[in-house]
Amino acid sequence: MQHRRIYFIEGAFPQMCSGCRLCEVVCSFHHEKMFAPWLSRIRVFKKEPAVDYPVFCRRCKNPPCVKSCEFSALRVDPNSGVIVVDKEACIGCGECSKACSFGALYMPDGEEFPLVCDLCGGDPKCVKYCPAGVLKFMTSEELARVKQEKIALGHMDKFLEKWGLAPQKEKPSPVEAMAIGQLKL
Amino acid sequence: MIKGYAGGILKIDLSTGEIRKESLPEDLALSFIGGRGINSKILYDEVEPAIKPLSPGNCLVFGTGLLVGTMAPACGRGVITARSPLTNGHGDAHSGGWWSPELKYAGYDHLVIRGKAERPVYLWIEDEQVEIRDASHLWGKFNNDVHKIIKKDLEDEAVQILCIGPAGENLVRSACIMHGPKRSASRGGMGAVMGSKNLKAIAIKGRRGIQVAHPEKFEVIAAEMFSRKSFMRDALTFMGTPAIILGEISQGWSCGTKNMQTVLFPEEKELNPIIYNKRYLRRPKACFACGVRCSRIYTITEGEFAGLWGEGPDWGTMHNLAVHPQTTSWPGLLKAEWLVNQYGMDACEVGMCIAFAMECYQRGILSEEETDGLKLKWGDKEVVLELIEKIAKREGFGDLLADGVKRAGEKIGKGAERYALTVKGSNITADVRGKHGMLLGYVTSTRGPDHLRGLVFDGYPIKVLEDKFGKEVSDPLGTKKAAALKWIQDFSALPDSFGTCKLQSVTEGMENMYTLQDYCKLYEAATGIEVSEDDLMEVGERITNVERSFGVKVAGWGRKDDTVPDRFFDEPLDAGPQKGIKVKREDLDLMLNDYYQVRGWDVGTGVPTKKKLKELGLNTVARDLEKLIFVKKKREGK
Numbered sequence: 001m002q003h004r005r006i007y008f009i010e011g012a013f014p015q016m017c018s019g020c021r022l023c024e025v026v027c028s029f030h031h032e033k034m035f036a037p038w039l040s041r042i043r044v045f046k047k048e049p050a051v052d053y054p055v056f057c058r059r060c061k062n063p064p065c066v067k068s069c070e071f072s073a074l075r076v077d078p079n080s081g082v083i084v085v086d087k088e089a090c091i092g093c094g095e096c097s098k099a100c101s102f103g104a105l106y107m108p109d110g111e112e113f114p115l116v117c118d119l120c121g122g123d124p125k126c127v128k129y130c131p132a133g134v135l136k137f138m139t140s141e142e143l144a145r146v147k148q149e150k151i152a153l154g155h156m157d158k159f160l161e162k163w164g165l166a167p168q169k170e171k172p173s174p175v176e177a178m179a180i181g182q183l184k185l
Numbered sequence: 186m187i188k189g190y191a192g193g194i195l196k197i198d199l200s201t202g203e204i205r206k207e208s209l210p211e212d213l214a215l216s217f218i219g220g221r222g223i224n225s226k227i228l229y230d231e232v233e234p235a236i237k238p239l240s241p242g243n244c245l246v247f248g249t250g251l252l253v254g255t256m257a258p259a260c261g262r263g264v265i266t267a268r269s270p271l272t273n274g275h276g277d278a279h280s281g282g283w284w285s286p287e288l289k290y291a292g293y294d295h296l297v298i299r300g301k302a303e304r305p306v307y308l309w310i311e312d313e314q315v316e317i318r319d320a321s322h323l324w325g326k327f328n329n330d331v332h333k334i335i336k337k338d339l340e341d342e343a344v345q346i347l348c349i350g351p352a353g354e355n356l357v358r359s360a361c362i363m364h365g366p367k368r369s370a371s372r373g374g375m376g377a378v379m380g381s382k383n384l385k386a387i388a389i390k391g392r393r394g395i396q397v398a399h400p401e402k403f404e405v406i407a408a409e410m411f412s413r414k415s416f417m418r419d420a421l422t423f424m425g426t427p428a429i430i431l432g433e434i435s436q437g438w439s440c441g442t443k444n445m446q447t448v449l450f451p452e453e454k455e456l457n458p459i460i461y462n463k464r465y466l467r468r469p470k471a472c473f474a475c476g477v478r479c480s481r482i483y484t485i486t487e488g489e490f491a492g493l494w495g496e497g498p499d500w501g502t503m504h505n506l507a508v509h510p511q512t513t514s515w516p517g518l519l520k521a522e523w524l525v526n527q528y529g530m531d532a533c534e535v536g537m538c539i540a541f542a543m544e545c546y547q548r549g550i551l552s553e554e555e556t557d558g559l560k561l562k563w564g565d566k567e568v569v570l571e572l573i574e575k576i577a578k579r580e581g582f583g584d585l586l587a588d589g590v591k592r593a594g595e596k597i598g599k600g601a602e603r604y605a606l607t608v609k610g611s612n613i614t615a616d617v618r619g620k621h622g623m624l625l626g627y628v629t630s631t632r633g634p635d636h637l638r639g640l641v642f643d644g645y646p647i648k649v650l651e652d653k654f655g656k657e658v659s660d661p662l663g664t665k666k667a668a669a670l671k672w673i674q675d676f677s678a679l680p681d682s683f684g685t686c687k688l689q690s691v692t693e694g695m696e697n698m699y700t701l702q703d704y705c706k707l708y709e710a711a712t713g714i715e716v717s718e719d720d721l722m723e724v725g726e727r728i729t730n731v732e733r734s735f736g737v738k739v740a741g742w743g744r745k746d747d748t749v750p751d752r753f754f755d756e757p758l759d760a761g762p763q764k765g766i767k768v769k770r771e772d773l774d775l776m777l778n779d780y781y782q783v784r785g786w787d788v789g790t791g792v793p794t795k796k797k798l799k800e801l802g803l804n805t806v807a808r809d810l811e812k813l814i815f816v817k818k819k820r821e822g823k
Contacts, residue, residue: 013462013466013468013469014422014423014469014478016468016469018468018469018470018471018478018480019470019471020471020472020473020474020475020476020478021283021473021474022256022474022475022476025254025255025256025474026256026404028394029255029256029400029404032394033396033400034394034395034396034397035254035255035256035394035395035396035397036290036392036393036394036395037290038392039394046342046343047342048329048332048365048366049366049482049484049494049495049496050467050468050482050484050494052468052470109392110392129256129408129411131411131471131475131476131477131478132469132478173419174416174419174420175416175419175420175422175423178420178423178431
């Protein structure tokens with residue numbers, strides 16, 4: 001968990017954020033024991049016509065929010081790597097929300113302390129429930145491996161095929177088959 | 186307060202400006218659950234027969250639902266109920282989106298609006314603070330513009346807005362209430378009721394959390410439901426409800442086109458949703474907390490309508506605005522949908538108005554002088570677009586159609602009534618010949634013909650019905666439909682009252698999501714009150730009976746209205762597997778007798794009996810109907 005963070009990765013339709021806000025609902029439910037999306041640590045920015053964009057703590061290695069706090073109320077937990085708020089030291093000045101580059105860390109109206117993502121102790125609910133699967137919980141290295149594999153296979157495909165080593169193509173799912181006209185309803 | 190509810194009802198009188206906040210009565214919540222159930226009961230209690238649909242006395246009730254705003258799958262539905270200006274009886278319209286959860290977060294399960302404001306106003310609800318604001322700068326504006334201006338006025342991008350377009354202001358009887366660029370509460374002309382109150386929009390922002398009785402249990406149940414897989418749901422994600430059009434194309438006939446003159450429309454293949462996916466589709470869109478994401482954002486980048494963007498279309502829009510008038514242009518269809526959304530009209534009703542006018546023109550009942558010089562030829566997309574604008578503005582010929590097909594048919598005369606295909610004044614969009622389950626469902630539904638009130642789908646076996654009532658319920662020409670229909674009608678009241686989407690329950694043939702057991706489990710987890718399957722079904726039955734009684738009370742609906750237009754009795758189907766079949770009057774009579782008996786209603790009149798109503802705990806309703814029947818008999822005696 002120490003190096004893993006949440007990534008927002010979209011693919012081909014329909015692996016895109018559709019703005020359903022289930023991530024906000026489950027996040028607030030997990031942390032506040034009630035359904036209150038505005039108290040969620042992940043927020044979906046929505047603007048018509050087509051903007052749906054989840055905003056969440058990137059768990060920066062050199063976090064501007066921590067640096068900005070003059071009262072040392074924010075620190076990076078050495079074990080889990082998440083940012084922790086010391087409610088004794090925090091005076092609620094809001095300097096950290098100014099510092100955060102993503103608008104991920106802030107105090108919702110009516111809250112005294114900033115709400116920070118704690119990765120749900122290693123099993124982030126937003127990632128677990130995202131119906132589109134566009135939120136991933138992985139390390140930067142794992143993400144790189146996925147991309148490396150894609151580009152490497154793209155480069156090697158024609159040779160592998162020539163040598164008879166091409167991996168077997170997976171059968172399309174029923175919906176994919178329908179989309180390419182193989183399956184009729 | 187019972188857990189799971191927001192706990193409040195907001196009552197606003199626009200005539201006096203009075204704003205009242207009441208707590209949700211517990212007995213109402215226990216016997217009607219919420220959403221459609223409580224809405225229907227409020228409407229029944231508040232609206233007397235003398236109150237006309239478009240008069241200030243009519244109540245416009247907005248309802249959420251027990252599961253709305255939680256993490257139960259697809260729990261973003263809301264319902265809007267009023268006496269319908271289209272049918273004169275019970276009317277309600279449902280929509281997805283985000284307004285319903287937001288209203289609940291603001292602390293209100295229901296919002297009741299009465300009276301009429303002196304000048305155009307809009308409501309601004311932010312938790313406790315409720316304001317009636319001037320809306321003169323919004324009057325006459327398109328739906329998208331209203332959203333933009335209000336968001337700017339309130340300096341908040343996140344407020345949820347419900348509004349009417351120009352059609353609602355002009356009291357077009359098929360006007361709907363819009364939410365966002367596409368979500369609409371369409372059936373029954375709720376937009377006209379809102380327009381008659383001079384209420385242009387409602388903006389909502391809520392900041393109160395919803396708690397449930399057993400959070401851990403609730404999450405476990407919801408998680409299990411989210412993990413279920415289904416081909417139908419994947420298909421909906423991929424192409425939305427237009428997937429049905431794909432089915433029609435591959436089987437070679439549609440479920441009614443050219444105002445039900447035929448089921449053949451070979452050019453329908455031009456409307457293949459896969460073409461849409463390739464050319465116009467950009468992103469998926471979802472309602473609140475829904476994993477299906479059946480709505481989609483499109484843009485048109487070239488051609489006549491370059492620059493157009495919107496959400497949709499769904500099956501209802503496609504079927505009524507393209508399949509019925511037999512147009513084949515995707516951009517034309519998207520533009521038509523955009524227009525009905527911006528003017529704020531029910532695409533189903535408007536599409537059928539257009540098809541009706543086209544048939545009258547085809548048969549020489551309407552001449553070019555009467556149609557303002559328009560040649561109403563089948564397949565002409567320009568005519569469709571022109572008529573949508575005329576209807577919304579009540580301009581010339583459009584004024585006639587703006588009152589719905591039934592009234593238009595009566596006004597035109599010359600036999601046009603025959604081609605106005607309605608049950609109780611609300612249009613029929615899909616053919617019922619050779620489909621007995623659908624036929625009985627359409628004629629007995631409490632708000633006019635409707636597949637969303639529960640149907641025994643003919644030819645698409647629903648396992649839970651076959652298990653309970655035997656294989657013969659799925660026989661399209663069988664007459665043993667009554668018991669199964671009663672069950673599924675009562676069950677259909679549950680998704681509406683819990684606030685979950687019908688596309689995810691057994692009513693639409695998808696048996697893997699929201700079964701009766703799921704509702705029981707979620708009810709218990711949310712409220713902490715134990716409930717059995719029979720209890721929930723009784724609530725469904727109670728809701729159906731209240732709605733039916735309201736129709737009886739205000740519009741005099743009864744057995745005489747539970748029928749379909751003559752076309753279906755006289756003209757046989759021209760193609761498809763049911764070729765040559767028409768509806769037999771004796772079959773319908775037989776099924777109705779059966780149905781009223783199963784329901785415990787009077788077989789002669791189709792009115793709920795005193796015994797049945799008392800059994801369901803509806804004592805005041807029983808008294809009302811008894812009085813009504815007494816007065817009627819006295820009058821007939823004279």
